[in-house]
Amino acid sequence: MNAIYQFVAEALFIMFILLTVTGSFLAVKARILMHAVLGLAVCLLGVAGLYFYLGSMFLTMMQILIYMGAVCIVLVFGIMVGYTPHESAEKNGMSRNMLLALVSSGVSAFLLVAVVIGRTTWTASAAKVGNFSIEWIGENLLLRYCLAFELISVVLLIAIVGSIILARGGREEEV
Amino acid sequence: MSYLSHNLNTYLILAVFLLVIGIYGMIRHRTFIGMLVSTELVLNGAGLNFMAFNKFTAPDPAVGQIYTLFIMGIAAAEAAIVVSFVLAVYRRYRTSDPENVNALQG
Numbered sequence: 001m002n003a004i005y006q007f008v009a010e011a012l013f014i015m016f017i018l019l020t021v022t023g024s025f026l027a028v029k030a031r032i033l034m035h036a037v038l039g040l041a042v043c044l045l046g047v048a049g050l051y052f053y054l055g056s057m058f059l060t061m062m063q064i065l066i067y068m069g070a071v072c073i074v075l076v077f078g079i080m081v082g083y084t085p086h087e088s089a090e091k092n093g094m095s096r097n098m099l100l101a102l103v104s105s106g107v108s109a110f111l112l113v114a115v116v117i118g119r120t121t122w123t124a125s126a127a128k129v130g131n132f133s134i135e136w137i138g139e140n141l142l143l144r145y146c147l148a149f150e151l152i153s154v155v156l157l158i159a160i161v162g163s164i165i166l167a168r169g170g171r172e173e174e175v
Numbered sequence: 176m177s178y179l180s181h182n183l184n185t186y187l188i189l190a191v192f193l194l195v196i197g198i199y200g201m202i203r204h205r206t207f208i209g210m211l212v213s214t215e216l217v218l219n220g221a222g223l224n225f226m227a228f229n230k231f232t233a234p235d236p237a238v239g240q241i242y243t244l245f246i247m248g249i250a251a252a253e254a255a256i257v258v259s260f261v262l263a264v265y266r267r268y269r270t271s272d273p274e275n276v277n278a279l280q281g
Contacts (some may be wrong), residue, residue, distance in 0.1 A: 006178065009180065010178055010179060010180060013179060013180040014179065017185075017189060020189060020193070021189075021192065024192070024193060024196045024197075024216055025196070027200065027212050027213070027216060028196050028197075028199060028200035028203065028204075028213065028216075033206060033208055033209060036204075036208075036209055036212050037208075037212060039212075040212045040215055040216070043193075043216065043219070044215075044219065047193075047219050047222070047223060050186065050189070050223060050226075051223075051226055051243075053180045054186070054226045054227060054229070054230045055230050055236070056226065056236075056240050058240065059226065059240055059243055059244070062244060062247060063247070066247045066248075066250075066251055067215070067219075067247065067250070070251055070254075071215060071250060071251055071254045074251075074254045074255060074258055075208060075211065075212065075254060075258070077258065078208050078211075078257075078258035078261055078262075079208055081262065082208075082258075082261050082262050082265050097202060097203065098203070100202055101198075101199045101202035101203050102199070104198055104199075104202065105195040105196070105198045105199040105202075106195075108194070108195055108198060109191055109192075109195040112191045112194070112195075113188060113191055117184060117187050117188065117191070122183055122228075122231065122232050123232065124231060124232050125232060125233065125234040127234055128234055128235075129234055129235045130235050130236055130237055131236060132236050132240075136236070136237050137237050137240055137241065140235075140237040140238075140241060141241060145237075145238075145241050148241060148245055152244075152245055152248040152249075155248065155249065155252050156248060156251070156252050158252075159251075159252030159253075159255050159256050160252075160255065162256060162259075163255045163256050163258070163259035163260075164259075166256070166259040166260060166262075166263045167259040167262050167263065169263070
């Protein structure tokens with residue numbers, strides 16, 4: 001019985017990987033911009049599933065809530081409110097831009113996979129503290145990593161105020 | 176039997192894939208929103224990397240999760256800023272093509 005559970009878990013894991021890969025391909029290769037945002041949402045869902053396999057239920061929920069619920073909706077609003085052309089990527093296949101994109105991404109992929117991942121042996125730390133529970137995260141956020149907690153709230157406040165000023169200023173100028 | 180989901184390299188290679196396809200899309204996309212979508216892919220690769228090392232090597236499991244939450248907050252702030260920036264640029268330049276926004280080029 002346990003082997004069946006393991007098999008189902010592995011199958012679901014591979015499905016999440018496939019969601020991530022196909023979503024990111026759609027996000028990059030889609031001709032219509034709205035399709036790119038939908039591909040991004042699929043990719044983010046796959047990454048949320050991977051977070052679940054990495055032991056954090058909390059981060060899975062936050063990924064779905066923040067990324068798919070907030071960031072993707074903001075992008076969709078940006079597409080619908082502002083003027084955007086229908087095509088998002090270049091039509092002609094082999095331009096200079098394409099060569100640059102292929103070379104830069106290929107070189108960085110080769111360096112990271114062959115040099116960094118292939119040649120390093122990662123060792124787990126001997127002493128383990130704490131666990132994956134939400135209580136432990138909350139305690140750390142309020143005690144040890146209090147600065148990060150406060151900093152992210154300040155960053156979000158500045159971003160909200162700044163985006164309101166940016167979006168409003170232009171309208172007054174126009175009138 | 177070794178499982179795919181219990182292996183650190185699976186997550187690392189997937190994170191590299193997200194980073195690389197994000198870089199590719201950032202160069203290939205022709206609109207600001209498309210570039211923003213690719214940037215989100217890169218940030219997700221970074222978050223996946225943090226979470227993978229958090230599970231397999233870090234002594235304290237809270238650190239990587241807090242870092243990933245930080246990345247999510249930064250990404251949300253960045254998306255809001257960029258969308259309002261796109262609106263402001265469209266009002267000023269009447270275009271959303273990044274090639275045409277070149278007032279500083281001289």
